[in-house]
Amino acid sequence: MKKPLRFVLALCFAAAVAACGGGGHGSVPDSTPAVLTPGSSYTMVANNSVLVPAGTTVTSNGNVVTVEGSNTTTNTSNGAVVYVPVTATGEANNTVTTQ
Numbered sequence: 102m103k104k105p106l107r108f109v110l111a112l113c114f115a116a117a118v119a120a121c122g123g124g125g126h127g128s129v130p131d132s133t134p135a136v137l138t139p140g141s142s143y144t145m146v147a148n149n150s151v152l153v154p155a156g157t158t159v160t161s162n163g164n165v166v167t168v169e170g171s172n173t174t175t176n177t178s179n180g181a182v183v184y185v186p187v188t189a190t191g192e193a194n195n196t197v198t199t200q
Contacts, residue, residue, distance in 0.1 A: 150198040156189035
């Protein structure tokens, strides 16, 4: 009886550890840098970058910046919230980064 219980507990522990993610908060794919899709949001952490399409907003310390154009870089601070509206179109080739 002990061995099956240990096995089940080990599987539960492995699943819990595998579910833990690094980085900010929000649903972000496991790519580097992560690509945010329309309808998603993400809270930035230190030394982190995400790729977003034009039309994305970045809110930091009460300031809102809208990402425009193509192949741009927007520098922001830790805790900034990046939101990609469902209306955002185009390739996610703009970078939002923290330093």
